[in-house]
Amino acid sequence: MDTSSYLKSVVEQTRTFAEWVDGREAATPVPTCPKWTLADLVDHVGATHRMVTMLVGEQLSEPSKAFAAYVPAPADSSQWGAWMSDGAAAAKQAFDSVADDAPVWDPSGAAAGVPFWSRRLFGEASVHRADAAVALDRQYELAxxxxxxALEDWLDTMTSRGYWENRSDFADGMRGDGETLHFHTTDAPGEWLARREPDQVVLERTHAEADLTLRGPAADLLLVLSRRRRLDAAPSLDLQGDRALLDRWIDHMDWVSD
Structure with missing residues (x-):
């Protein structure tokens, strides 16, 4: 997928998300994000749209201005739908106005800029729509x-140098001696080998023998690895190898679950 395709999906998924949450009870719990209510979830998604819109649209080289311009969600949930849809549309306009190589700050540590943020907004939309589906008993579907x-985004973001350096709990939990985990989608192209090293998690797009292999439909893999569905609730997935390695991995995949 390219930047345009990512942002088209962001707008489409946000439209569905907005329809689900509009006018709903703000205090509704979000089981997949145990510390969040529906209001927190809406606030996070919509505020992220606006932060990234400023970062990309103004081509900011550091994030303080965008962070300081945080815009909370409306207190009246009947305004949530329009607020979320407007934020996604503004984000798409911002990306349409810049080239992929425009210099924009991002937290990956790889200076990925505009492409990083287009994929990250797409990944956020995909995962947080799953949160809303669970909270509101809606059917979650993603081709x-x-x-x-979205799984590529999740794995690449969570194994990035920037994440390692800014999350000491993740780094301490993921330090290893070469233990390997292989994730393989069976209904779309996608294979990743994650290797735990003392100073980083190395992610390769390859097929290889591993200490732990988890394979199955892409949407189920996404939901399990992002902690949006328990492994025992995803019978379509096939696990081979050391289950403890997977449990430890999932326990530390918590960027947006708290």
Missing amino acids: PEPAAA
């Missing part, structure tokens, strides 16, 4: 290829 792309 195989977009689900594989």
Whole structure:
């Protein structure tokens, strides 16, 4: 997927999200984010749209201005739908106005800029729509290829140098001696080998023998690895190898679950 495709999906998924949450009870719990209410979830998604819109639209080289311009969600939940849809549309306009190589700050540590943020907004939309689906008892669907792309975003973001350096709990939990985990989507192209090293998690797009292999439909892999569905609730997934390695991995995949 390219920047345009990512942002098209962000707008489409946000439209669905907005329809689900509009006018709903703000205090509704979000089981997949135990410390959040529905209001917190809406606030996070919509505020992220606006922060990224400023970062990309103004081509900011550091994030303080965008962070300081945080815009909370409306207190009246009947305004949530329009607020979320407007934020996604503004984000798409911002990306449409810049080239992929425009210099924009991002937290990955790889100076990925505009492409990083287009994929990250897509990944956020894909995962947080799953949160809303659980909270509101809605059916979550994501086609195989977009689900594989969202999984790529999740794995790449969570193993980035920036994440390692800024989350000491993740770094301490993921330090290893070469232990390997292989994730394989069966309904769309996608294979990843994660290797735990003392100073980083190395992620490769390859097929290889591993200490732990988890394979199955892309959407199910996405939901399990992002902690949006328990492994025992995803019978379509096939696990081979050391289950403890997977449990430890999932325990530390908590960027947006708290």
